Amino acid sequence: MAAQEEDRDLIVNTDLTYPVCIGDDTRPAVLSFLQHRAQPYVVLCDANPNVVALARDIRGGKDCLGVLAFTLGESRKRLSTVERVHEALLAAGADRGTLIVGVGGGVASDLFGFAAATYMRGVPYVHVATTLVAMVDAAVGGKTGVDLRKGKNLCGLFADPVAVFANTGSLETLPYRLLREGLAEVLKTAIIEGDEFFDAIEALSPHPFWRWPWLEIVAQAIKVKTMIVADDRKEAGMRELLNLGHTFAHALETASNYRVSHGVGVALGLRAAGLLALRTGRFSEEAHLRVLATMALLGMPLRTRVRAGAAFAAMASDKKRRNGTLRFVLPVAIGDVEYGVTVPDRMVKSVLAQLTRSPEATG
Ligand SMILES: NC(=O)c1ccc[n+]([C@@H]2O[C@H](COP(=O)([O-])OP(=O)(O)OC[C@H]3O[C@@H](n4cnc5c(N)ncnc54)[C@H](O)[C@@H]3O)[C@@H](O)[C@H]2O)c1
Ligand SMILES: [Zn+2]
Incomplete structure (x- = not known):
């Protein structure tokens, strides 16, 4: 069964420098990716219960230093939250050799991606996307950052992740509005x-x-975005x-x-x-x-x-x-x-x- 599910994963080997893996349930693929890297890692996630449940399953083996949940939302996409993330990473024992795995929607990918790119002058980052916006837009392209009082996304940098996982099964719990x-x-x-x-x-x-073939839709949308982005990174x-x-x-x-x-x-x-x-x-x-x-x-x-x-x-x-x-x-x-x-x-x-x-x- 697990093997079958893994077969359902699509690796969109895009023109980008990192792989994008799309699956109904990407947990086995994430764990196997982490196992291959054989590097200590910390999981950062949005505190939404559906997201936390997924993040906890990425705890894997001894390399996992912890799963840390943060209440996010656009109003918390701020430098003050990044500081809290950095302090928590330090408390968990993360250092320059640690990989960060972020789990959540677009706010998580912007904020955790930025936090990883600036923690100890930058550590590698993996995003596991749980909203459609994150899957088809925020998590691919390498734009990270936070809002300032005067406007959205005014503080940030381009920082490519080392891998992106689009967990299409997460779309089942997403309200229509999102x-x-x-x-x-x-x-x-x-x-x-x-x-x-x-x-x-x-x-x-x-x-x-619920009848849509989300795997294929997300894969196609990502292919188009990454084709364009790869041509024009900045x-x-x-x-x-x-x-x-x-x-x-x-x-x-x-x-x-x-x-x-x-x-x-x-x-x-x-x-x-x-x-x-x-x-x-x-x-x-x-x-x-x-x-x-x-x-x-x-x-x-x-x-x-x-x-x-x-x-x-x-x-x-x-x-x-x-x-x-x-x-x-x-x-x-x-x-x-x-x-x-x-x-x-x-x-x-x-x-x-x-x-x-x-x-x-x-x-
Ligand atoms: N960097 C980029 O290129 C880029 C592109 C597009 C959007 N963005 C950013 O993305 C953000 C919007 O992303 P978003 O719409 O994913 O917002 P979000 O990350 O705030 O997620 C929306 C809500 O869904 C909840 N949620 C997440 N996963 C869920 C799941 N599986 N089931 C149920 N609820 C879930 C979250 O807790 C949150 O309340 C904006 O800040 C925007 O600026 C960035
Ligand atoms: Zn847009």
Whole structure:
């Protein structure tokens, strides 16, 4: 049975320097990885009971110095928590030769990854992802960090893990609200990739999530992200593609004082990017409506109460902060996305206003 389960693991040997292993239950694979490294390790986990249960099973043999749980959440993604993690690592006997294994969602991967990269000037890090956001986004790509009072992710560094495990069985305990956060990124990736990936998501969209082949979906989303990231480790160009829908998302999040979550912002941003692409003659109405229909079936919000003026002001201040012009990532077709597009402000404002109205009829 265990062997069969291991057979279900997919190792996405990406273009990155580290392996990404995806499985319904990655515990045997994590343990075998740790055994091969034969190095002392500490397990750090989110204090959510579902996550702690998984983390405890990674305790393995004598090399494990301890399993330490931390209450996380976005409000605790702060330097003060990193300090607590460092103190706890020291108390557990971790030194420069210790490996850190982090278990949890995107907050855990950002914060524990950052803590590992800065503990004693940096120790190796492994992440076991338990939310869809962590699996398809946060845990791969090497971005780690914490929030400052003035904004999200303002303190951090690029630090690649030595391995990532996406434990898709964990998705069973994830509430829909959190699953949707990751689904918006999956859909974004499917629009970038097109081909069979978008077709698969479209075909699955009427079906309940428990019937979805998560292993394959997560693997495909990771492949697309890592292919793009490997080409462009420091975000000079290509990585921009992954920002499809994100200029709008960030504006809606800021203008709503974060009442609009990132995933909801991305969903709305995908509609907005489609609308802008339609208006500038890039995208076909048929393709736009396919995306909208899929989002509707996935239960993603297509309209918002956030006022266009407030969202535009947030975009403008972001632009000022970056000392540049507003550039958008827009779809040209499903499977063909263009970045660095500039459009007249009035068009952006009008698309933002349209987000407060009913979606385009999807027939
Ligand atoms: N570094 C990057 O490239 C990158 C990319 C995307 C997102 N992020 C970051 O990721 C964070 C969001 O990630 P998230 O949505 O995973 O948030 P999260 O880590 O806070 O997890 C969301 C909630 O789910 C709980 N949880 C975790 N696993 C669970 C499970 N298996 N079952 C039930 N509950 C579970 C957590 O305790 C938490 O309450 C943000 O801080 C964002 O900035 C980073
Ligand atoms: Zn995102």
